[in-house]
Structure formats: C-alpha cells, structure tokens
Amino acid sequence: MYDQPNPPVARPPNGAYDPLSAQAIRLNAHVSYLDPPFALSFPTLLAPDPITQIGHRFNGSGIKAAVTARAGYVCHYCGLRARKYQEVVGPVSTVTAAEAHLACIFCAQVMALDLVHSMRSGVLIHLPEVGQARLHACARIIYVCRISQGRAADLARRVLDAILTRRARAKARLGSDDPGDLVTMLVGCRTEAEAEALRRQLDGIRLFPLDRRLVREMELEFNQFPQILAYYRSKDGPFGGLPPKDMDLRAFEATFAGLTATA
Numbered sequence: 001m002y003d004q005p006n007p008p009v010a011r012p013p014n015g016a017y018d019p020l021s022a023q024a025i026r027l028n029a030h031v032s033y034l035d036p037p038f039a040l041s042f043p044t045l046l047a048p049d050p051i052t053q054i055g056h057r058f059n060g061s062g063i064k065a066a067v068t069a070r071a072g073y074v075c076h077y078c079g080l081r082a083r084k085y086q087e088v089v090g091p092v093s094t095v096t097a098a099e100a101h102l103a104c105i106f107c108a109q110v111m112a113l114d115l116v117h118s119m120r121s122g123v124l125i126h127l128p129e130v131g132q133a134r135l136h137a138c139a140r141i142i143y144v145c146r147i148s149q150g151r152a153a154d155l156a157r158r159v160l161d162a163i164l165t166r167r168a169r170a171k172a173r174l175g176s177d178d179p180g181d182l183v184t185m186l187v188g189c190r191t192e193a194e195a196e197a198l199r200r201q202l203d204g205i206r207l208f209p210l211d212r213r214l215v216r217e218m219e220l221e222f223n224q225f226p227q228i229l230a231y232y233r234s235k236d237g238p239f240g241g242l243p244p245k246d247m248d249l250r251a252f253e254a255t256f257a258g259l260t261a262t263a
Helices: 059-070 105-110 113-119 132-146 152-163 167-174 179-188 192-201 225-233 251-253 257-260
Strands: 056-058 086-091 099-106 123-126 205-209 214-217 219-223
Touching: 056 167, 059 086, 059 099, 059 113, 086 105, 086 225, 099 105, 099 123, 099 167, 099 192, 105 113, 105 132, 113 179, 113 205, 113 225, 123 167, 132 152, 132 225, 152 257, 167 179, 179 192, 179 214
Parallel strands: none
Antiparallel strands: 056 086, 086 099, 123 205, 214 219
C-alpha cells in the first residue's frame, strides 16, 4: 500500500463527483472531521503549555514511512488522501510512530503556527460556521476550481472573497489576522487565567490556508504552492484529474450559502 498511487477517482453514474462526499473524504477512526488544534512547532517556557498541546513535525524517514503506511496516505484530520505533500505530526514528546499522525499541509500548519508567518501561507479568520478541518477540504476545492472557467470558477471566487471578509472579525477579536501575532499571544500566556481568556478569544477563529507557501532551499526562496496545486489537479492527485465541470459542488456551495449571501 505504501508504494501504490492514488486510485483513479471514480465518477458516479450521473457523471458528477462530489469532492466533499464520503467517497472522496476518508476519515481515520472517527466519523466526522477532526479539527487540528492550534499549536507551535517549538517548545515554550511553559511545561506543560496551558493553552494547547505543543505540536511537532517528524520528517525522519523511519517514522514518516511507518506512519504513512499505517494511515494509507490519509490525513488524520480532514481525510485527504494524497501520496505527496503530507507531513507527520504529533506531541513534542513523541519518540515513536505510535502517537504520531499523518497530516496534509493545511492541517499540519495549524499545529506549526510559528512557521505560517514566514511561509505567508495562512491568515486568521473568524468563521464559527465551518470547522477547521472541513475548511481545509473546502479550500482545496476553491483553489482547484478558481483557475478553471465557468460556474465552478465563479463560485470558487465568490466563496473565497466571502471567506476573506472574515479577516476583519479576527482582527476585531484578536487585534490582528496575522498568525505570527497569535504565536506571540500563545507564548505570552503565563497563567491558566490568561490561557482561558485567550481560549475565549479564539472561539470560532480559524487559520485559512492561502495560495502561497514560501519555502527555502539552499539560498533560494520560492512559492511551493503552484507545484502543490498542480499535483492536486493531476490524474495522480486527490482530484484524479477531473475538471471542475465534472464535480458536484452542491455540498460545497451549501457550506457557505449563508456567508456568500451576506458578503
């Protein structure tokens, strides 16, 4: 299983494929989306951290191979099945694969907020209507459909514009929509009372993934997201090369019906 590519995306009899259906979303050991918690990729002065469990990314070949094989390439949180652009995450104390999980890049970065600012790969929004993991599934649909033509592209752009209006609400609650500022708030908590106050502020706050992911290799910095999107759209990717016109986007549209109506 570890070396097998994604199976072809099967079209239902009517020719429409719903990227939010159980056929597309494969959830591990839970029946609904599992929202990844806000966390940091480095230890703070607090032991334990009173606001959230510190996350850690494991890219060692041994642990990554074991966790990937166990998960079958499926993100533990949002159910994305993809052979590429997945990371292994878990508590900072994890030393074996037993407590680690596979996570797509969108879910993984929620647990590594300190890296999001430098990658410029996400912004904070206030969107209590949609959970963090489902938001990631929808974000992939947005970016895949947005670069197409026709109704799917128009819908994707309209939903994206409506989502980004919620940055203002995040600023009103936290004073900023920059994940880097949230890192400062998390690290700054010194007591349980301060942590509880921040938890209340974070109610409904989501990290929305942007179409940008700046990474550095050697002395070069480049935007990795176009490569990621190309893979998602390819025949070997999670969308199986299907054009947006062959997708059933009714569930996606219904998710944001109230938001687009008021945007």
